[in-house]
Amino acid sequence: MDKKTVSRDGTSLAYRRTGQGQGPVAVLVSGAMSTGATMAPLAAALSDRCDAVVYDRRGRGGSGDTAPYAVEREVEDLAALIDAVGGEASLYGVSSGGALALRAAASGLPVRRVAAYEPPYAVYEGGERERAEYTDNLTEALAQGRRGDAVELFLRLTGLAPEMIASARQSPMWPGMESIAPTLAHDNAVMGDGLVPHDLLATITVPVLSVSGSASPAWLREAARAIAQAAPRGTYHVLEGQTHAVEPEVLAPVLADFFAA
Template sequence: MDNKTLSRDGTPIAHHRTGQGPVVVLVSGAMSTGATTAPLAAALSGRFSTVVYDRRGRGASGDTAPYAVEREVEDLAALIEAEGGEAALYGVSSGGALALRAAAAGLPVRQVAVYEPPYAVGEDGAQERAAYTRDLTAALARDRRGDAVELFLRLTGLAPEMIANARQSPMWAGMEAIAPTLAHDDAVMGGGPVPRELLASVPVPVLAVAGGASPGWLRVVAQQVAQLVPQGTYRTLEGQTHAVEPEVLAPVLAEFFAGA
């Protein structure tokens, strides 16, 4: 990351800007850094100034204790101020939930686009998320970072044999390094269910996108988000999964951010 901006509590937030045009800040999801959204930033940079950043506790950014979701909203406020004072936001997965929180908090945001924010669906989904929060809290309290990562991977639906293979892979150490931030994302999700009151207070246009090849509940959630915000639009990207391809997503985002 080329630059660091101090958030309100003094935490340094690392970020990188590329391209020219209206500013778009890309917000990554769980177990990821700004590098995760860099390919999408490159795909948008022909028409927009795209900003990728390491959320607090990840990559080159700091992580001042105690954590609160409000601190991550302040991180976005500091980035937007540093990059010109106004921006559109794109958030993937739990990063989408954070982007929506930032807009609802009154940050100078023009538009918000989200890809598959993983709010819980139904009573079963709420119970599963509550159990995850309980077990994650216990694992991190004992500094059992590998167990925390495994809990998250199980929540995403990854098969046990794939998790076992992941534990033996070179990437596992990096995942354990940022495992404490899983608690950050869990807090951002607010307990799981779709936050109806919060969404109703989002004052800007929102585009909610889901992949046609993703689990059906993720499409249901994205549709609910589009319905609950005052100015919402829903799009399905056929053939796409939760790991959406940047070259497929970028034209859809560009059309929305250009105001078409």
């Protein structure tokens, strides 16, 4: 990240703008356990048609993390970024970053359009109870300083097999995951009770594109469809053969068409 801006509460935010300076501006919002660098391949894939802005969400990478945390502070972070790159932009978020992008659009920020890829809202029986149990266990693990256990809780929530989690704990990437484990609480707060926020989505006045992959679990596809149905100007799009780890080269043309419309 080669640029900095400051959020309303004084938190420093690191970001980078990629593109030709002529297309629509889109701020890309990463999900849990990731930094702005995670979005760099998508920014590169968009760069011939859009000015893509990637940033480190608070508590990650080159950005600060002023206490106390609140979801509203992350919305203010997006407001500061939008102001820094021209005063108006579209938003794209992946997973819980998609939930944050939708919240920001509903808050009245100068957002032209908003796209989200598979925010993990629970639309299956027992989903709300599972989210509440995860919240309790995550809160306890972080309060006790058990960052590794917090990461494991998150990986279990995503459905990762126990043997893969055990392997991850021995990998070189594990210390980096533990370093940003406290931000799991941020993403959990962004997700609210874990259910599709129909009332919030109904207040979004700009076009909403909700995207899922045909190879993703059925509940993620249903959540994405529900988002499009709840937003007054919502559209649902399925990317054939894609999973939750969507390929940037497949997603980019769909986003570029949407942002340029």
